Amino acid sequence: MGARAAGQQPVAVQPGLYVVSTPIGNLRDITLRALDILGAADEVLAEDTRVAAKLMSAYGIKARLSPYHDHNGAERRPQILSRLAEGGRIALISDAGTPLVSDPGWKLVHDALEQGLKVYPVPGASALLAGLVASGLPSDRFMFAGFLPPKSGARKAALEALKHVPATLVFYESGPRLAESLADLASVLGGSRDGAVARELTKMFEETRRGTLTALAEHYEQAGPPRGEIVILAGPPEEKVATAADLDTALRDALASMPTKEAATSVAEALGLPRREVYQRALQLKSENAG
Known part of the structure; x- marks a missing residue:
């Protein structure tokens, strides 16, 4: 041709x-x-x-x-x-x-x-984009993190730094390390988090397996190392909405060791809440405690 x-x-x-x-x-x-x-x-x-x-x-x-x-x-x-x-x-x-x-x-x-x-x-x-669009995971925001470290300790440390990234995470991995890497992903990111493993993309034996990180780790532990180039994907963490009780608990802990404004800023950032609202609640709690 x-x-x-x-x-x-x-x-x-x-x-x-x-x-x-x-x-x-x-x-x-x-x-x-x-x-x-x-x-x-x-x-x-x-x-x-x-x-x-x-x-x-x-x-x-x-x-x-x-x-x-x-x-x-x-x-x-x-x-x-x-x-x-x-x-x-x-x-x-x-x-x-x-x-x-x-x-x-x-x-x-x-x-x-x-x-x-x-x-x-x-x-x-591009394998990372092909894997992403076939995964069924959110694709509006994603982070490509390349190959994870080969040893479990370093791999878990790398995953801890990515644990709260509000995006689908994409990794490349080899067949012999796949099951161990998935087990570490489940351990650090949470076993119930949605994931996918895509391999042999665009080839005759193309496969994309979807499930929780725990389920995927268990499958490849039993099935053994697969052949081909592999893309691992982990969906974004679930967004936790802070309740009024969560806010009060966090504020009381912060106010015990910080000035009001500093405590309000710290808690607002940690819980993803508007600083002004958190500050007003902090003043109310201080007033209640003073009374």
Whole structure:
């Protein structure tokens, strides 16, 4: 299959660094613009040239491929930046999905921009977005947290910092660590919180399993490590509405060690209530106690 329809004129590609998204599984999830850029680039930087070569071959693109990854990045960046400064047209791709997302490349983009060079995003497939839209969890606000630490203690500490984030949390994970990570999510975030595990997205054995974090952890503990790239999602925490009793209890505790205004500010922030209302209630409680 050619990269362009018969008779179509070559697309003019301006000098600069093109951050090109590639399919996460299904090769037909490449965009027409991505094919144009890859076909016209002077050089295509790939995380793994063997993986990139399969994509190029599928679309009849004869591109000059060269490796760019975490291990050779520091050595290669000066040469790449020099070529860009001379007017080169260079494309950066990852093994799958959108580059720079839990992926090498951001230092190159950062340095290119620091030198005043052009950087062009070429959007496309992304595992985190594919997992989010298939999860059934709230998508109006989400936070991508990458890969969690491999050891349980560090993983739980990282999750504690995310526990109260009012958004759907999205993580990448490997099969062998999936059950343990889900167990830690259930332990720290709450086992009744809704979650989802999406894997093999856009591929033949695509699967999205939904349930509570506890149920998901138990399933993968029994089923064993699944194959494929994995996205874990945890829904936002339930919003707790503070009652009048909650407010009074918090205020009495705060007033025991703080001035009225400071106590009202602290409690208002903690309970998510208007400061003026909390302050007025604090004055009433002080008055009642004085009487």
